[in-house]
Amino acid sequence: MSNLAILPIVLPLLAGTIVAFTNKRVTFTRFLSKIFILIHLALTIWITYLVFTDGTIVLEAGSWVAPYGIIFVADYLSILLVLTTATLSTACIFIAPKLVSERKETFYFYTFTFMLISGVSGAFLTGDLFNLFVFFEVLLMASYGLIILGGSKEQLRESLKYVLINLFSSVVFVTTVAFLYAVVGTVNMAHIAERVHEVEQAGVLTTIGIVLFFVFATKAALFPLYYWMPKSYIVPNPVTSALFGALLTKVGIYSIIRIYTLIFIYESDTIRNFFIIIAGLSMIFGVIGALSTNDIKLIIAYNVIPSIGFVLLGLAIFNETGLSGSTYYLIHDMIIKTALFLLVGVITYIVGTSDLKKMGGLIHYYPRLGWIFFIATFVLAGIPPFSGFIGKILLLKGAFETDHVIIVIVGLLTSLLILYSVMKIFILGFWGEKKKNFQVKRTNGMLYPIVFLIILSIFMGIGAEFVYPHIETVGEYLLNPEAYINSVLKE
Template structure:
């Protein structure tokens, strides 16, 4: 049973290797990519069922017991994110053939796509900090290849900034891990948590925690470390942008959630209190960026930043309601961001531009796309009864119970501005009179639309079916509030 924990890593890794040998035959590669993505999704669903039914699955590779061996931990938090990742990957696999050109497909897109999923899955499942660094590097190497796929000048320019920022943060990451190992003598997260509890988190450990937060905050694009994000996420193909927007920053925020609910929980007046202010600034600056541009892709990219702010707000407040809200909002945002990036990719394709000022009356030509965008805006902004509302309701309830009035006001204001930032695409680009001076002749196939519909359907279910999802999320929050449960399950004490 414990071997189930490695399958979400092994399956996409093998898929990436296999499709590398078939890359010249596009039809076979497409078929295999769809097949492997479905298999991986079904396996992730089964492992999720087992974890929620029977508890965490711990794999000690090579039969080396924790904390000495490489440990994979499929607990309720990690496996729920694995399932969400595979849902996004499956929709991307079906969308990709309609979005990519033959050159991009034959230049190993599908191989790097599966390696990206491998790295993301490994980061969610690993039980030690050094292997978290290793899986970060796996997903980053895949993302370096995907961001330049196509070879446009703008892609190469933005990739330099993206690579340099991530190289610097990776260097800082491995340095922080080395310092932590020097202090506590282990890199196993459960073992670190146990030893930190014994010494009650001295000043040097808090300093290391701040360094790790800087590393993860850079990767998650928190204020003021978000400056690198928007443009590198919009220059690749839309399917790559969807993967980046849905997954990469979320690995950073997951790392913060895991490390600061398990290890660094003894100096919250220094760490978690500052998270709340950073969250508020991330919300405000992110939504200002979204409002300041007429590039529809940039609008969605900037909206990643306030979403990360909402999630870090819950981690900072650190009570059961706020953590439930962070987890719910994290799942919601992964789904809706991938849908929105795919959707604006279709809009830019049919309009022939990403500039909102050059679009008008698109709903007369593409009504389905218009109404999908309308629904997506409401889901993203957290309008009842959609999934964003459930997460924000829990976050606001947690904030008010902790007397955090200022961040509550900022969150409510940001929600309204987020709604406007996306609705202006609908109002200016779709609504209104038909533009008789411009003809739109590009056809939109079902292959473009169905992945978006599937993602939106899941988002709607997360809102309307909250009574089925919330108990599981609330259970995860309760589990995170008691680090000893994780420690005992890994170290078998």
């Protein structure tokens, strides 16, 4: 059964390789991609069920016993994120023929997409810090192919910035891993977690922890390291933007949660307050960016930043309620951000521009699209009883439990501004004045994958009584690093 842990990585890798040979036969490639992604989703659902029923699944590649070999760990947190990745990727693959031009599809769009899914799943499942770097590079190489697909001047400019920033952070990442190996003599995360308490070099380890935080904060687009992200995420096609917004920054924040709940478990109020400040500033500056633009793609891209701030808040307060809230909000945000990026992609396809000033009255021509977008804005902002509300109420409750009242106020104000920033699209784009000489375009089949994602988000809110016990298990698990260590090292 342990071999199941690697299948969410291997299957997309295999699928990407196969569709690379059929790229000129677009219809057949689309069919194959849909079959592969459905198999991937079904398999991931099955593995998730096994993890929550029987416990953590650990694969020791080549029968090399941990900590000496390559380890893959499907635990409560990682498998939930892999399942979320598989779910939103399914929606993206199914909507791709509608929002991606046939020319771009023939230039290995599906191959790069499957490679991205494989890299993201590998980053979530690896139990080895060096292999986390490797999977970061896999997903980044796939993202380089996707961001440049189309070859426009704007894409070339933003992709250059994107590549340089990620190249620099990757160099710092692998160098820091080398220093950590020199100090503790291992790169297995469970083994590192054991040895950091035995090594009498607290100053060096603290420095390594801080550097790793800034590496992952760059990839997660936390304040003040988010400057590269918004425009880089909107230049590709809408499906790629959705995958980027939902997955890439989330791998960065997942890495922070993993190392700071397993390896560098902090007890210092200074570090906790530092995290809270970064979380609060990410919320504030992210929503300011969303309010400052009339580009509907940029509005959604900037709203990625405060969501990462909310997730970091749960780690900062570091109690069961906060960590459960971080997990709940992280899953919610991955799903709803995918839906919103796809929705603005559909709007841009219809209008021919992403400039909000050039839109108006779309509700008269596309009432279903308008009301779906309206619901999605409420889900994003955390209006009860939707999933965003459940995640935020857990985070704010956890903050109250640790007497961090100011960040609660910041979180509530940010939520209202997030609602306003996205509702502005509905008010001006859909509810505005009806445009004359407007050419109506068909949207047949575009909305079904988006509706699927929004229904999942609504279920996470309305069905919280069913969902929350599983998320609570994750919160308890993250507060008990010995459970992870014992599963991997079999102690």
